[in-house]
Amino acid sequence: xxxxxxxxxxxxxxxxxxxxxxxxxxxxxxxxxxxxxxxxxxxxxxxxxxxxxxxxxxxxxxxxxxxxxxxxxxxxxxxxxxxxxxxxxxxxxxxxxxxxxxxxxxxxxxxxxxxxxxxxxxxxxxxxxxxxxxxxxxxxxxxxxxxxxxxxxxxxxxxxxxxxxxxxxxxxxxxxxxxxxxxxxxxxxxxxxxxxxxxxxxxxxxxxxxxxxxxxxxxxxxxxxxxxxxxxxxxxxxxxxxxxxxxxxxxxxxxxxxxxxxxxxxxxxxxxxxxxxxxxxxxxxxxxxxxxxxxxxxxxxxxxxxxxxxxxxxxxxxxxxxxxxxxxxxxxxxxxxxxxxx
Amino acid sequence: xxxxxxxxxxxxxxxxxxxxxxxxxxxxxxxxxxxxxxxxxxxxxxxxxxxxxxxxxxxxxxxxxxxxxxxxxxxxxxxxxxxxxxxxxxxxxxxxxxxxxxxxxxxxxxxxxxxxxxxxxxxxxxxxxxxxxxxxxxxxxxxxxxxxxxxxxxxxxxxxxxxxxxxxxxxxxxxxxxxxxxxxxxxxxxxxxxxxxxxxxxxxxxxxxxxxxxxxxxxxxxxxxxxxxxxxxxxxxxxxxxxxxxxxxxxxxxxxxxxxxxxxxxxxxxxxxxxxxxxxxxxxxxxxxxxxxxxxxxxxxxxxxxxxxxxxxxxxxxxxxxxxxxxxxxxxxxxxxxxxxx
DNA sequence: GTCGACGACTTGAACGATCTAATCCAGGAC
DNA sequence: GTCCTGGATTAGATCGTTCAAGTCGTCGAC
Numbered sequence: 001x002x003x004x005x006x007x008x009x010x011x012x013x014x015x016x017x018x019x020x021x022x023x024x025x026x027x028x029x030x031x032x033x034x035x036x037x038x039x040x041x042x043x044x045x046x047x048x049x050x051x052x053x054x055x056x057x058x059x060x061x062x063x064x065x066x067x068x069x070x071x072x073x074x075x076x077x078x079x080x081x082x083x084x085x086x087x088x089x090x091x092x093x094x095x096x097x098x099x100x101x102x103x104x105x106x107x108x109x110x111x112x113x114x115x116x117x118x119x120x121x122x123x124x125x126x127x128x129x130x131x132x133x134x135x136x137x138x139x140x141x142x143x144x145x146x147x148x149x150x151x152x153x154x155x156x157x158x159x160x161x162x163x164x165x166x167x168x169x170x171x172x173x174x175x176x177x178x179x180x181x182x183x184x185x186x187x188x189x190x191x192x193x194x195x196x197x198x199x200x201x202x203x204x205x206x207x208x209x210x211x212x213x214x215x216x217x218x219x220x221x222x223x224x225x226x227x228x229x230x231x232x233x234x235x236x237x238x239x240x241x242x243x244x245x246x247x248x249x250x251x252x253x254x255x256x257x258x259x260x261x262x263x264x265x266x267x268x269x270x271x272x273x274x275x276x277x278x279x280x281x282x283x284x285x286x287x288x289x290x291x292x293x294x295x296x297x298x299x300x301x302x303x304x305x306x307x308x309x310x311x312x313x314x315x316x317x318x319x320x321x322x323x324x325x326x327x328x329x330x331x332x333x334x335x336x337x338x339x340x341x342x
Numbered sequence: 343x344x345x346x347x348x349x350x351x352x353x354x355x356x357x358x359x360x361x362x363x364x365x366x367x368x369x370x371x372x373x374x375x376x377x378x379x380x381x382x383x384x385x386x387x388x389x390x391x392x393x394x395x396x397x398x399x400x401x402x403x404x405x406x407x408x409x410x411x412x413x414x415x416x417x418x419x420x421x422x423x424x425x426x427x428x429x430x431x432x433x434x435x436x437x438x439x440x441x442x443x444x445x446x447x448x449x450x451x452x453x454x455x456x457x458x459x460x461x462x463x464x465x466x467x468x469x470x471x472x473x474x475x476x477x478x479x480x481x482x483x484x485x486x487x488x489x490x491x492x493x494x495x496x497x498x499x500x501x502x503x504x505x506x507x508x509x510x511x512x513x514x515x516x517x518x519x520x521x522x523x524x525x526x527x528x529x530x531x532x533x534x535x536x537x538x539x540x541x542x543x544x545x546x547x548x549x550x551x552x553x554x555x556x557x558x559x560x561x562x563x564x565x566x567x568x569x570x571x572x573x574x575x576x577x578x579x580x581x582x583x584x585x586x587x588x589x590x591x592x593x594x595x596x597x598x599x600x601x602x603x604x605x606x607x608x609x610x611x612x613x614x615x616x617x618x619x620x621x622x623x624x625x626x627x628x629x630x631x632x633x634x635x636x637x638x639x640x641x642x643x644x645x646x647x648x649x650x651x652x653x654x655x656x657x658x659x660x661x662x663x664x665x666x667x668x669x670x671x672x673x674x675x676x677x678x679x680x681x682x683x684x
Numbered sequence: 685g686t687c688g689a690c691g692a693c694t695t696g697a698a699c700g701a702t703c704t705a706a707t708c709c710a711g712g713a714c
Numbered sequence: 715g716t717c718c719t720g721g722a723t724t725a726g727a728t729c730g731t732t733c734a735a736g737t738c739g740t741c742g743a744c
Contacts, residue, residue, distance in 0.1 A: 008730055019693065022692085025692095052464060052730085053730050054464045055398075055466055057731055059398050059699045061732065088414070091445045102408075103442070121393040124397055230632050256632065350699090351701065374722075379722085397700080403701085403703090
């Protein structure tokens with residue numbers, strides 16, 4: 001029977017001897033309220049443990065402070081972990097800024113676009129974060145055309161694509177750093193284990209490898225073996241690369257590939273104890289840390305922070321003080337698989 | 343300048359020559375509307391592409407159709423992938439039932455409880471899904487005490503804990519199936535690589551192993567080696583177990599441990615080509631599929647479905663037709679690491 | 685002394701839905 | 715004919731907030 005509801009603006013107003021609006025002002029535009037009354041109202045708010053009802057606020061202001069995020073239909077292997085970490089960082093960052101993340105799913109791009117419409121119309125979602133852009137992506141174009149605030153983790157890979165706000169990690173710089181690190185460790189003949197040509201991310205990472213070799217005067221070109229992402233695929237590719245006796249280091253496009261390479265290298269090392277092949281991976285997944293794999297860490301926290309800032313700016317219509325396209329430098333984490341040569 | 347807003351109930355009502363309430367009825371209680379008018383209203387709704395505003399609905403009904411989910415602060419290794427898949431399944435299942443998942447984070451249990459309060463008071467979240475229960479968890483007690491609808495993925499491990507709704511996977515049955523499978527394959531001396539005593543999940547999985555041995559007349563007891571979760575830890579534990587020459591199979595408490603064990607086994611196999619040691623893992627992570635590791639798959643889709651049903655029942659105050667505690671059978675996925683002996 | 689400007693606060697309306705109670709009308713029962 | 719019943723529909727109030735347009739003094743300028 002104690003059906004007592006939460007206090008409302010009116011409850012607070014009565015108790016503090018002011019009007020609803022003044023209480024509202026204390027919360028939204030405190031500077032226009034006389035300090036004395038402000039204090040009094042704040043005291044009552046604390047006393048009653050008043051919290052504004054966001055549904056009512058949203059109804060009036062047409063702002064939900066909610067961002068939509070589509071979770072991909074199938075966890076795509078080990079690299080899903082990066083997305084996992086990003087999800088957490090994004091939630092944290094959004095929360096810090098008074099935003100919430102709402103999840104949804106869609107089987108394909110068209111369905112996802114329909115969900116955008118739906119979420120805008122019903123829930124009043126303020127904006128979206130895309131976490132898995134791919135070449136020829138119709139979603140970014142739709143969002144841009146409809147004036148929906150959004151940002152993508154991942155740059156558009158089509159040339160001449162519309163320039164929407166995005167944040168991405170500089171994969172090229174990552175492999176360049178990894179390659180440079182191996183060069184500094186004394187390696188001269190380094191192979192790259194990459195993905196088949198055509199994936200934006202993969203090509204970008206390969207470019208960094210080639211650039212580093214070139215800068216060291218070991219280019220142009222280099223030993224490149226390609227395979228699909230995966231542990232056994234990586235193992236096979238590594239075997240192909242290690243056929244060349246002079247190869248002493250492998251720069252891998254992902255931790256999965258690197259993991260497979262480690263198996264192949266272990267065998268090669270057993271066969272020829274004098275030959276110690278160094279390896280670097282990419283993504284710095286927990287597995288990499290566990291097995292002591294040198295890897296390129298993606299600072300997803302930074303990505304999340306910039307992403308939130310970019311959508312927020314669009315939502316509030318703020319002038320963008322920074323670039324709408326942000327490329328973030330990854331960080332090389334050196335571990336046991338890439339010791340210095342003596 | 344084309345600031346035309348979305349159609350509302352009133353827009354539809356005018357166009358269909360009925361009252362607001364009738365339109366509302368068509369959507370919420372169609373059976374009380376005369377079929378003729380219902381048709382007419384539905385036609386107009388389709389024409390105008392009307393969608394109800396959930397903020398307004400929530401304000402009036404005090405129902406948000408939103409579930410809160412706390413994403414854990416740190417991705418805890420490889421097992422985070424199960425949670426990742428669960429997250430997706432949950433989103434899909436919730437969406438299917440007209441519910442949405444809203445994310446939030448909290449550094450510790452107390453902060454999380456504060457967020458429960460906050461989300462209930464401000465956003466009007468209808469219920470919560472807990473995905474990482476642990477022994478002596480204050481959160482479930484708080485939620486139960488405050489009459490907040492919720493369900494946990496993971497049973498309460500404290501004895502005599504309050505019986506709240508939960509869904510979990512029967513780990514005991516999982517390792518039992520894995521052990522039986524190895525027994526059927528002809529193994530007689532099987533070791534278990536488990537976590538240190540005291541973790542509910544780990545003890546449960548060990549119990550299944552012992553039960554299977556017992557049932558086969560090979561008990562009581564068995565070879566058990568314990569280690570923290572992790573690839574190198576698993577490798578070390580496997581070495582300890584393989585010191586006994588008669589051990590021909592390893593049942594592992596997790597895929598991480600199994601992954602480490604695979605390395606140890608590969609060495610042992612090289613040393614003694616006649617000895618082929620079988621391995622099974624737990625969780626059926628993508629890595630397991632990649633390296634051909636026999637593993638116990640957690641049907642997270644089923645878990646998600648039951649979880650959503652359980653919260654939904656609480657929210658609507660429906661009588662619970664099924665048990666409020668659900669234990670789901672895992673599924674053994676046989677791969678290359680556990681061939682039949684000949 | 686009058687006027688306007690300004691600061692501090694208040695009042696009614698609006699956002700878009702649902703709840704409650706009322707209305708209208710047809711069809712029987714008596 | 716009157717009354718009741720029940721199905722279909724409607725009108726008004728309401729949820730809790732913010733917006734827009736006030737009111738009410740006080741202060742300074744002329």
